[in-house]
Amino acid sequence: KNQVEQSPQSLIILEGKNCTLQCNYTVSPFSNLRWYKQDTGRGPVSLTIMTFSENTKSNGRYTATLDADTKQSSLHITASQLSDSASYICVVSLAGGGFKTIFGAGTRLFVKA
């Protein structure tokens, strides 16, 4: 069964600290993996997209990694800011056409002053 599991479900960190969010997937055949940031009551905004051959991609203070062998991805946030408080969603797309994209349930991050 194609699934995307994210951990932890929620996380509280102090402003200025780093954190890492995890995404494990059992999706096959794999096309690409994306990370989105979703503020409460808003639509998701793309952070990164990685294909099979890419194992790291950065977007400012956000760095995503991908291990296609173990089917794991992580999103590392450096020097967190209050504005990083949001849900972070891992999304995996299947190859082969027919449009199949699996969304994880997200990790809710709270950054405290």
Next chain:
Amino acid sequence: DGGITQSPKYLFRKEGQNVTLSCEQNLNHDAMYWYRQDPGQGLRLIYYSQIVNDFQKGDIAEGYSVSREKKESFPLTVTSAQKNPTAFYLCASSIRPADTNTEAFFGQGTRLTVV
């Protein structure tokens, strides 16, 4: 400004009524999508359209209908046949179908509540 616009932001519906959620984009994107988001769950695909006058059912299409008469517009109708319509609805678009390596842009969502 270029972007994707959903309206209204909040919508209340009485049981037994149909309601239509609007989604408009001026990004000249071919593909458009409707998702439903429920607490603690990942987004689930309702319908998608890869080109004007064509659309396909997603994973949870029952109780919903769509049209794609114009490239810019992809309205979603939540019918009375949808037994649990209270949710956050998200519209998205991409220049090509999202199973290729293209970015999908999301609207700000419509929160539908059945009263």
